[in-house]
Amino acid sequence: MPDYDGAVTEATNSGAVTLPAKRGRGERSSPTIYDIAKLAGVNPSTVSRALSKPGRVSAKTQKIIEDAAEQLNYRVNPFARALPTGRTQTIGLIVADITNPTFFDIIRGAETTGSARDYTLVLAESAESPETELIAARRMLSTVDGLILASPRMDDEEIRALAADKPVVVINREIEGVPCVVPDVNKGISQAVRSLAANGHQELAYVAGPPQSWMSRRRWEGVQAACDWYKLGAVRLESSKPTVDGGRQVARDVLASGATAVITYNDLLAIGLMQELQAAGMHVPDQISIVGFDDIFGADFTTPALTTVRSPLGECGSRAAALLLDMLLGHDGPAGAVRVDTELVVRGSSGRLIA
Amino acid sequence: MPDYDGAVTEATNSGAVTLPAKRGRGERSSPTIYDIAKLAGVNPSTVSRALSKPGRVSAKTQKIIEDAAEQLNYRVNPFARALPTGRTQTIGLIVADITNPTFFDIIRGAETTGSARDYTLVLAESAESPETELIAARRMLSTVDGLILASPRMDDEEIRALAADKPVVVINREIEGVPCVVPDVNKGISQAVRSLAANGHQELAYVAGPPQSWMSRRRWEGVQAACDWYKLGAVRLESSKPTVDGGRQVARDVLASGATAVITYNDLLAIGLMQELQAAGMHVPDQISIVGFDDIFGADFTTPALTTVRSPLGECGSRAAALLLDMLLGHDGPAGAVRVDTELVVRGSSGRLIA
DNA sequence: GTCAAACTGTCAACCGGTTGCCAACTATTG
DNA sequence: CAATAGTTGGCAACCGGTTGACAGTTTGAC
Numbered sequence: 001m002p003d004y005d006g007a008v009t010e011a012t013n014s015g016a017v018t019l020p021a022k023r024g025r026g027e028r029s030s031p032t033i034y035d036i037a038k039l040a041g042v043n044p045s046t047v048s049r050a051l052s053k054p055g056r057v058s059a060k061t062q063k064i065i066e067d068a069a070e071q072l073n074y075r076v077n078p079f080a081r082a083l084p085t086g087r088t089q090t091i092g093l094i095v096a097d098i099t100n101p102t103f104f105d106i107i108r109g110a111e112t113t114g115s116a117r118d119y120t121l122v123l124a125e126s127a128e129s130p131e132t133e134l135i136a137a138r139r140m141l142s143t144v145d146g147l148i149l150a151s152p153r154m155d156d157e158e159i160r161a162l163a164a165d166k167p168v169v170v171i172n173r174e175i176e177g178v179p180c181v182v183p184d185v186n187k188g189i190s191q192a193v194r195s196l197a198a199n200g201h202q203e204l205a206y207v208a209g210p211p212q213s214w215m216s217r218r219r220w221e222g223v224q225a226a227c228d229w230y231k232l233g234a235v236r237l238e239s240s241k242p243t244v245d246g247g248r249q250v251a252r253d254v255l256a257s258g259a260t261a262v263i264t265y266n267d268l269l270a271i272g273l274m275q276e277l278q279a280a281g282m283h284v285p286d287q288i289s290i291v292g293f294d295d296i297f298g299a300d301f302t303t304p305a306l307t308t309v310r311s312p313l314g315e316c317g318s319r320a321a322a323l324l325l326d327m328l329l330g331h332d333g334p335a336g337a338v339r340v341d342t343e344l345v346v347r348g349s350s351g352r353l354i355a
Numbered sequence: 356m357p358d359y360d361g362a363v364t365e366a367t368n369s370g371a372v373t374l375p376a377k378r379g380r381g382e383r384s385s386p387t388i389y390d391i392a393k394l395a396g397v398n399p400s401t402v403s404r405a406l407s408k409p410g411r412v413s414a415k416t417q418k419i420i421e422d423a424a425e426q427l428n429y430r431v432n433p434f435a436r437a438l439p440t441g442r443t444q445t446i447g448l449i450v451a452d453i454t455n456p457t458f459f460d461i462i463r464g465a466e467t468t469g470s471a472r473d474y475t476l477v478l479a480e481s482a483e484s485p486e487t488e489l490i491a492a493r494r495m496l497s498t499v500d501g502l503i504l505a506s507p508r509m510d511d512e513e514i515r516a517l518a519a520d521k522p523v524v525v526i527n528r529e530i531e532g533v534p535c536v537v538p539d540v541n542k543g544i545s546q547a548v549r550s551l552a553a554n555g556h557q558e559l560a561y562v563a564g565p566p567q568s569w570m571s572r573r574r575w576e577g578v579q580a581a582c583d584w585y586k587l588g589a590v591r592l593e594s595s596k597p598t599v600d601g602g603r604q605v606a607r608d609v610l611a612s613g614a615t616a617v618i619t620y621n622d623l624l625a626i627g628l629m630q631e632l633q634a635a636g637m638h639v640p641d642q643i644s645i646v647g648f649d650d651i652f653g654a655d656f657t658t659p660a661l662t663t664v665r666s667p668l669g670e671c672g673s674r675a676a677a678l679l680l681d682m683l684l685g686h687d688g689p690a691g692a693v694r695v696d697t698e699l700v701v702r703g704s705s706g707r708l709i710a
Numbered sequence: 711g712t713c714a715a716a717c718t719g720t721c722a723a724c725c726g727g728t729t730g731c732c733a734a735c736t737a738t739t740g
Numbered sequence: 741c742a743a744t745a746g747t748t749g750g751c752a753a754c755c756g757g758t759t760g761a762c763a764g765t766t767t768g769a770c
Contacts (some may be wrong), residue, residue, distance in 0.1 A: 030497070031754055043720050048758060057648040058718065078498050079443075082434040084636070084725040090477075101652060103457065108453040111480055120495070124480045125466055143433050270654060292370060298653030301626060321403070352760030387726055398750045403728060413748060435726030439755040 031072040040068040047054055051076070062298030086103060090120050091324055092144040094136055095208075096151050099123045100243070101296040102266060102313060106150050108250060109317025117325055119145075128210055128241070130154040137162055146324040149173075150317070153212040160203055167190075171321045173214035174178040181340065183214075183321045185222045185293075188309035188342030192263060192291050193226035195206050195344060200353040201261040203233045206249050209242040209265030209271065216265045219293060220330045223263055235259060247272020251280065261354050267292035267308055274349060276301060285351035295345055305346025379697055380575045386427040395423040405503050406431070410472060428548055445475050446679055447499035451565075453480045455598070456651040457621060457668060461505050464672025473499075483596070484607035485509040485567055489697055491673075492517055501679040504635075505672070508567040522682040524675045528569035534674045534688030536695065540570075540577045540648075543697030544662035547618060547646050550699060555708040556616040556644060559587045560603050562628065564597040564620030571597075574648065578618055590614060594624055602627020606635065615708050622647035622654045622663055629657060629704060640706035650700055659703025666697050 001345060039111060040047065042061060049056040050065040057065075068074075082088045093110050095103040110123045112203035122144055129351040130153040137154075138159045141147055142165050146167035152159060156175050162168050163178045206223045209216035220236055227252030237253045239246040247269035254262055256271060264270040270292030274284055282288055294301060294311035320336060367547040388402040393644035397416060403572050404411040404473045405420040412420075423429075436438065437443045448465050450458040454499055466476045477499055481488030485508040491507075496502055507514060511530050518533045525535045551559060561578045564571035575591055582589035604622035609628060619625040626649030627699050629639055637643055639659060648653060650665035674693060 034756080044756090046719055047723080047756075048756095049719085052758080056718085061718080076496065077438075077756055079434045079437040079727095081758080082725090083432075083438055083727090083756080084724090084758050088434075098466060099459055099652070100461075102458065104456070105452050107478075108480070111453055111478065115479065115491075120498070121478050123462075123466065123476050124470065125463070136470075142430060143475070297454070298656050301653050303654035307551030389726080399726090400728075400751080401749055403726095407728080416748080432726055433765080435755095436728080437755095438726080438757090441726045441755090486763085 007185065014135050025149040026321035030077070031074045032077070033074075035072055036065060036068045036074055039072065040064045058169035058176075071072070077255070086145075088121055088143060088145050089118060090144045092122045092124065092137075092140040092147045094124045094126055094133060094140070094147070094149050094152070096126050096128045096133075096153060099124075100268065102268075103150060104297060105314035109149055110321040111317075113318045119321075119325065126153060128153060130212055131245075134158055141166055143267065145328050148317075148320045148324060150320075151213065151215060158224070165322055168334070169327075170233060170322045171316050171320050174218075174337045179323055179327070180337035181316045181323065182337045183311035183313075183316065183342045184315065184339040185219055185342050186225075188311075189222040189263075190226050190229075190345050191221065191344035192307075192309055192350075193230050195346065196261045196350065197230040197232055199289065199351055200233065201285070203235070203257075203259040204261045204263065205254055205259035206234060206236050206301065207239050207254070207259045207262060207264040207269050208236055208246070209239065209269070211238075211267070213242075215328070219263075219265060221293075232261075233259075237307065239265065242266050242269055244272035244275070246270050247274075248276040251276035252254065254288075255280075255282075261291070261350070262288065263291045263293075265293060267294050267296045267306060269297070270306055270308065271302055274306070284349050286354040289350035289353070291344075291350050300347060307347045307350035309342050310345045310347050312340050315340055364391045385432070386429045387432070388429075389615065390427055391420060391423045394427065395419045416652055428602050428705075441500075443498060443500050444473060445477055446676065447492075447495040447502040448481065449479045449481055449488060449495070449502070449507070451481050451483045451508060452476075455623065456653065457623075457649050458505055459652065460669035461672035463673075464669040464674075465503055465676040466672075468673045468676035469680070474680065476677075481504070481508060483508060489513055490648045496521055498607045500683050503672075503675045503679060505675075506568065506570060508565065508575055510684075522679055522688070524669050524679045524682075524688070526675050529573075529692045534678055534682070536671045536678065537570075537667035538668075538671065538697045539596070539694040540574055540664065540666075540697050541580075542620075543666075543699050544574065544577040545581050545584075546699035547705075548585050548587065550701065551616045551644060551646070551705065552585040552587055554706055556587065557659055558590070558612075558614040559616045559618065560609055560612045560614035561589060561591050562594050562602070562609070562624050563591055563617040564594065564624070566593075568597075568620070568628035574618075574620060583602065587616075590616075591616050594620070597621050597624055599627035599630070602629075603631040606631035609643075610635070610637075616646070617643065618646045618648075618664075620648060622649050622651045622661060625661055625663070625704070626654070626657055629661070634667060639704050641709040642655050642707070644705035646699075646705050655702060662702045662705035664697050667695050667702045670695055 033044045035254040036047045037044040046057055048064050050062050088258055091114050114121050124136040124140060126136055128196055132202060134154050141162060147152055149170045151172040152170060168178060170178055174180050175183055204227055206220050224234050235257050237250055239250045242265055251273055270290050274290050292306050295308045299306040299308050386669060391402045392399040400418050401412055421447040427603050445471050446622055469476050479495060481491055486695045489509050496517060504525045506527040514530055523533060525533055529535050529537055559582055561575050563575060580588050590612050592605055594605045594693055597620055606628055629645050647661050647663040650663045654661040654663050669705050
């Protein structure tokens with residue numbers, strides 16, 4: 001029910017009616033612990049304790065105060081609480097690109113887990129820029145209880161500095177001394193390369209992501225290791241940006257490389273690459289196999305549907321938020337990185353080479 | 356820019372910068388206006404005025420204070436500011452479903468426009484539930500300066516009640532007395548139906564979205580009107596949920612309806628429907644044409660690519676945020692709804708009926 | 711019955727800005 | 741040069757909770 005605060009407390013204002021916007025627009029203001037205290041016949045500090053320090057006041061008083069609070073439809077003023085305590089019931093999330101579906105699930109996972117524990121999610125975007133990211137992180141850090149960095153682009157040192165200030169959890173990157181949630185790509189990559197090798201491929205290209213991306217490097221290392229093991233040649237190609245468009249642009253280099261199988265840093269690149277190759281008359285997977293990363297929304301819309309190494313991103317977001325909330329309760333972060341499993345999802349874009 | 360949001364540009368770390376004073380238990384705390392006041396040799400209130408009320412203090416004092424603030428690397432404490440003023444430099448956005456790509460452009464548009472004016476975006480999800488939405492809206496409203504509701508599911512009355520409290524802008528719905536940003540679907544629908552009629556279709560089905568969705572009703576009305584005009588039969592089918600899955604489930608009803616052309620409430624439904632119809636051996640568009648709504652990310656990944664009525668959702672998010680920020684500056688909201696244009700994007704999923 | 715420990719509620723001092731009001735100072739004008 | 745209007749800076753009272761210190765009450769042990 002909308003609280004239309006009934007009685008105007010006449011004790012407050014002595015003089016003339018302050019009609020011009022006292023707060024915001026309307027004159028309405030929500031009940032405070034002082035109102036409750038008056039109604040319950042106790043001291044405001046007792047109200048404060050009853051409402052936030054269970055056990056500190058007697059059960060009887062507690063009940064009286066809770067009833068009064070209910071009657072007035074009281075809600076704490078988050079700012080008043082935040083001012084002396086610093087607690088804001090808020091967690092921040094910074095992603096590199098809001099429109100990148102990779103982050104959809106991370107955002108949802110974090111939001112869901114957060115709001116289940118009465119935390120609100122604050123979102124910011126870094127636009128893939130380390131500088132923007134740092135500025136956003138700094139600005140946020142003063143207003144949230146903790147911060148989740150999804151695929152951060154800034155330096156380890158800067159992240160550690162932030163983490164020294166308030167709890168920080170990192171997704172998709174490992175940083176010594178900072179709690180991390182990281183998909184363990186080895187399993188998925190190993191499956192992917194084995195599958196490609198089994199299908200007769202001998203030369204593989206990896207299309208890399210942003211140079212600042214730890215995960216892109218990690219995936220390249222994984223690809224190299226797996227290719228060594230399965231005796232495939234591996235070449236690394238750069239992309240201009242980790243998007244569908246970037247994938248289209250890298251198609252030339254892919255063709256020039258002579259590789260018959262491509263693993264891309266993410267699904268967007270894979271999709272763009274596939275579109276461009278098909279437009280150039282190539283047949284996927286008969287002439288070239290394409291494997292993406294992440295299994296984003298839409299990866300199965302393409303024809304052929306995209307084979308991809310799935311990272312459980314929703315789980316990453318959710319685990320990161322849970323970790324953060326735990327840390328806010330005073331627990332220590334995990335010693336090492338939290339690893340979540342990846343797996344190859346085989347669809348139509350990879351298969352036997354038909355030479 | 357009237358507000359001092361902190362010296363972000365402290366590139367020149369020249370010489371002795373007084374470190375922030377330690378708080379009682381060795382916790383670091385950031386500098387306050389009192390620190391600045393001491394350093395500048397003025398009263399704290401003068402500092403406050405210098406930093407937030409341009410023109411209220413003399414240029415000379417202003418300069419001294421700004422230098423001192425810079426030297427201390429001062430940032431306002433948002434909570435301390437919010438407590439007396441209610442201003443938080445924050446706007447809220449509530450969407451029905453965080454993972455629905457429809458909202459991603461809206462989110463990005465709002466975030467981008469907001470952060471360009473130094474506002475932070477706070478995000479919440481209603482999970483398509485009017486109750487959850489209302490709770491989230493209430494909780495948010497006390498902590499943000501204004502609220503954007505994207506495709507709200509709650510009653511008009513409840514929204515008006517919220518709008519009476521703080522500035523509210525609605526996207527994808529028209530509510531008398533509340534500023535709205537709404538894609539004007541008529542043009543796009545008209546183009547779509549005309550195109551279908553020209554391709555020989557005579558019976559059309561509309562797959563509706565959530566019953567609480569104003570936009571779904573609006574689109575149905577538009578479809579009916581256009582079908583009247585172009586002399587097509589129109590039948591309305593219900594979906595269980597506005598997702599890919601919901602689209603798959605409604606395939607049976609679509610087939611049973613005998614319609615040869617389908618317009619769905621959104622692209623997700625269209626994609627799911629197309630998948631299921633194709634799985635059942637139907638050929639799109641030779642046997643049945645499918646037209647979606649919104650032109651979301653991935654709509655062009657399908658085979659055939661999806662014909663859809665594009666709504667400029669990023670623009671909606673951005674316009675809504677701009678509107679809201681204007682209102683926060685004291686301007687009135689627009690008299691009527693702000694309409695943005697829609698247009699048909701013809702791709703492969705619609706075409707001539709081959710009977 | 712005495713004395714101390716445990717429990718409860720109150721007081722008052724914050725947290726860090728904002729702002730109405732007033733006094734002092736400056737500039738303008740007659 | 742005095743009177744007046746316009747500036748500018750300071751004082752102090754908030755905003756709404758939180759919390760350490762403390763005193764009054766109970767409770768419990770001996």
